Amino acid sequence: MDDEMEKEIISDNKEAEALQKKHLSMLDRLSKRQQSRSTSSTEPSTESTSSFLSRFSELKSSIESHLSDSQSVASDPSQLKPHLDKISESISDLEKLVAQSSYFLPSYDVRSSLKTVSDLKRSLENLSSELIPKKKFSFKNKASKKERDSVVPESKQSIAPVYNSVQPSYVARDSPGFRNKTGEVLVGEFKESEIGEFTISDLDSCEVRIIGCIRALFIHRLKDCRVYVGPVTGSILIEEAEGCVFAIASHQIRIHGARRSDFYLRVRSRPIVEDCNGVRFAPYCLSYGGIEEDLRGADLDAETGNWANVDDFRWLRAVQSPNWSILPENERVGILDISNSGTERCVFIIASHQIRIHGARRSDFYLRVRSRPKVEDCNGVRFTPYCLSYRGIEEDLRLADLDAETGNWANVDDFRWLHAVQSPNWSILPENERDGSVDISNSENMNEEV
């Protein structure tokens, strides 16, 4: 057994020894091979692909970072040109490197690095054409490009400011118009005289009445005004109005920058709004003696229905613009009568069986009347009981069957307001504003029966 075992061990040892030898020699060979390889590679280090690639990518990333810097350099035009020149130089250096290394590089690497170079060149070109416009166009394109860029936002911004431009730098002459007034009634009558263009501007809480035809009307900056105008044969341009009521008739109507305003229109073409809000439209309802003739003369006698065909230049969609609406019928005023022949700011103390009042404005009526009094085309009229006295008036009243107070002074029928609610055109004169008894014993005036 022992022998056998020993034999085995020896043989094992022998085998192991042999194996180890083999292994060592292999290691030796390996290390030798390694050595020879490493020595061979150290010598032509500039000709290795890997070192070329690392050098190449180093240069490439430096060029790329310079390229991306250019945007910030661009703010200083004097530095931009040398900066771009420098990049262009480094790109050509890179190209040279590729050319020098091409004889030992695998063809794939040559192709890919040449492609990288041309990509870099292209991005430099793009950048410089972006930052410095091409020579070909430079003298004009440069200027116009900047101009155009600055013009666009300006024209957009200017929408509000332009309306606010205070005074035109050029006023050739005083053109006819109503300007810079507060709380006034302004009346223009152009029945006989031919009037050209007319301006209504910078009014606050005014009432404007224009009777007769005018050629062109400009309205600018009104606040809380009422503007009643006869036919305009040309066009009307309204800019900036707030809290106003307009009754206007024209061939063309443009409304810019109006807010919370009502427009009673007659217009041959489609009216337009631009930058408006809360504007409402209704048909024209102006009246004065001879308006029919004026409307006919201005070719505006026919209702075209265009008062409702409003184009909103700020709302170019199929659905209704939120900026304007139709004025509901029950909120419309009746006929607006601005006849000068009409009665205004008067006080009447009258007694009769029947009383009809037409076209009166801002007047007070002290009435005794057997039937219900009637108003038509009136505005701002107020009613209160009769208060006249003179010697013998009781007898006169009795003879006229007017001695009893019927209370009808307050039962006014407005023929221009056939709605259940109280007419906006008339009211009861508050007691504290009423006159006491008016004694006219020696003279008879302020007495009118219609």
Add this chain to the structure above:
Amino acid sequence: MGLLTIIRKIKKKEKEMRILMVGLDNSGKTTIVLKINGEDTSVISPTLGFNIKTIAYQKYTLNIWDVGGQKTIRSYWRNYFEQTDGLVWVVDSSDLRRLDDCKMELDNLLKEERLSGASLLILANKQDIKGALAPDEIAKVLNLETMDKSRHWMIVGCSAYTGEGLLEGFDWLVQDIASRIYVLD
């Protein structure tokens, strides 16, 4: 105007001219175009967008582009600049208040490179309205004398309402364009 364009135009049998009408809203551009074309001018809505009219004028064919002047759509004018032979700037001579706006918009327009070769006709419209400024006064306000020397321009007083002055203006414009474009004719 490049050489190629010129040659193309010469070769074309129909002598076409592209005319661009611009100006502030309410200046009467559409009325002028319709009046020249002999159409009814009594119902004209403010132009939302543009109108094109092709008009035979003398021996030329005018393609007139009438572009709306409302403030909202002025920024679209530039879409019509390309290949414009003649530019017509219409002024409402009775709108004194907006003459400054008018000058500003015209100045911007004339900076436009694509319009640099176009002949410029300024129509001082609405001369029929009492109180309107005369053409020489409009020229003063718009400072036309200081315009680029290379620009061919002319100002004419007119009334689209009566038609007065329109033909005088367009005669000049067409002759001026023709002398530039069809010079080899």
